[in-house]
Amino acid sequence: MTKYKIAILAGDGIGPEIMQEGVKVLKVIEARNDVEFDLVEAPFGAGAWFSHNSSFPEETKKLVGEADAVVKGPIGLNYEDSKKIPVDQQPERGALLPMRKQLNTYANYRPVYLPKSLAHFSPLKAEIVGEGIDILMVRELVGGLYFGQKESGVDENGKRYVREMLEYDEDQISAILHEGFKLAQGRKKVLHNIHKSNVLRSSVLWNEILEEVATEYPDVEVRHTLVDAAATALCLNPTQFDVMVMENMFGDILSDQGGGILGSLGLMPSACLGTDGKAYYEPSHGSAPDIAGQKIANPYSMIGSMAMMLEYSFGMVDEARNVWDAMQSVFAAGFSTSDLSKPGSGVTMLSTDEFGDKVVAHLLANA
Ligand code: IPM
Ligand code: MG
Numbered sequence: 001m002t003k004y005k006i007a008i009l010a011g012d013g014i015g016p017e018i019m020q021e022g023v024k025v026l027k028v029i030e031a032r033n034d035v036e037f038d039l040v041e042a043p044f045g046a047g048a049w050f051s052h053n054s055s056f057p058e059e060t061k062k063l064v065g066e067a068d069a070v071v072k073g074p075i076g077l078n079y080e081d082s083k084k085i086p087v088d089q090q091p092e093r094g095a096l097l098p099m100r101k102q103l104n105t106y107a108n109y110r111p112v113y114l115p116k117s118l119a120h121f122s123p124l125k126a127e128i129v130g131e132g133i134d135i136l137m138v139r140e141l142v143g144g145l146y147f148g149q150k151e152s153g154v155d156e157n158g159k160r161y162v163r164e165m166l167e168y169d170e171d172q173i174s175a176i177l178h179e180g181f182k183l184a185q186g187r188k189k190v191l192h193n194i195h196k197s198n199v200l201r202s203s204v205l206w207n208e209i210l211e212e213v214a215t216e217y218p219d220v221e222v223r224h225t226l227v228d229a230a231a232t233a234l235c236l237n238p239t240q241f242d243v244m245v246m247e248n249m250f251g252d253i254l255s256d257q258g259g260g261i262l263g264s265l266g267l268m269p270s271a272c273l274g275t276d277g278k279a280y281y282e283p284s285h286g287s288a289p290d291i292a293g294q295k296i297a298n299p300y301s302m303i304g305s306m307a308m309m310l311e312y313s314f315g316m317v318d319e320a321r322n323v324w325d326a327m328q329s330v331f332a333a334g335f336s337t338s339d340l341s342k343p344g345s346g347v348t349m350l351s352t353d354e355f356g357d358k359v360v361a362h363l364l365a366n367a
Pocket of ligand 1: 096
């Protein structure tokens with residue numbers, strides 16, 4: 001029996017309710033495999049600030065450092081409530097970015113996936129979605145603008161100013177590019193390199209390193225696309241993309257657009273992979289405080305993040321596939337969650353826990 005210790009950071013807003021559905025799925029997987037999941041909950045996010053006076057308490061740091069994997073719900077409050085927390089302790093800056101640094105999760109996989117059977121959820125026309133959307137966005141996650149030096153103050157003319165650096169060294173760039181190439185090798189052997197080298201020096205270095213790394217992957221075709229053009233292409237011709245690799249902020253923005261072309265950020269799970277087998281898994285979306293507690297949030301992204309954990313942290317590739325299939329079967333059977341469809345559009349709406357229950361039923365039926 002293999003034992004895995006999993007840190008459960010439920011987070012804020014809809015976090016706890018979608019986490020509960022993810023845990024239901026994990027219990028099914030545990031019961032029918034030779035594994036034991038030791039699930040340990042810990043405070044993290046805005047809630048932790050109010051209860052523990054820290055959005056990333058020491059006990060949580062310790063736990064994520066020793067766990068075999070971490071699953072994390074979305075964090076954060078609405079704009080007004082965020083102001084009740086000191087800027088540096090607001091959970092995005094005070095908890096999430098520090099956890100990424102702690103685990104050195106430099107590689108963020110964000111699948112943008114919509115099989116043809118679910119094409120009705122996309123706001124794009126059927127002829128654009130074609131046989132379905134299947135993109136893997138690979139985002140560098142511990143460098144660039146989000147982690148560069150920051151400075152703000154008042155200049156000699158009495159004007160307030162701010163300075164934020166987009167910093168990378170060549171090892172960081174080559175590490176994420178190797179990820180992109182390897183993933184492309186295992187898929188369609190095409191790598192879309194997303195950059196802005198017509199303006200940014202950081203992209204010039206990025207592309208220089210890409211030329212060097214590419215020599216190790218002669219079987220992969222590289223297609224260069226400027227990030228702004230990529231944004232348009234994602235709407236007009238998303239099926240041209242397979243693996244897309246990009247720096248931190250480009251990936252933050254384009255992956256939200258990815259959720260947009262699927263129909264909802266609720267369909268966006270992610271895996272954040274570090275060095276030495278460290279990893280954590282989280283939905284790409286926020287905590288949606290406006291709908292928290294109503295049991296209408298879509299838990300797909302959370303359950304999908306668990307599926308990615310099964311695959312990447314525990315090597316349980318078949319069970320991961322079963323979880324994806326179960327979720328897609330629920331939707332394909334004519335059900336929806338409220339983020340994906342308007343009432344009266346011919347689908348039957350499911351609450352957060354009804355969706356989780358149906359996924360569990362599908363999993364059990366396909367044991
Ligand atoms: C994401 C989120 C985070 C990011 C926020 C919450 C700091 O938007 O994971 O995409 O910007 O990376
Ligand atoms: Mg984001």
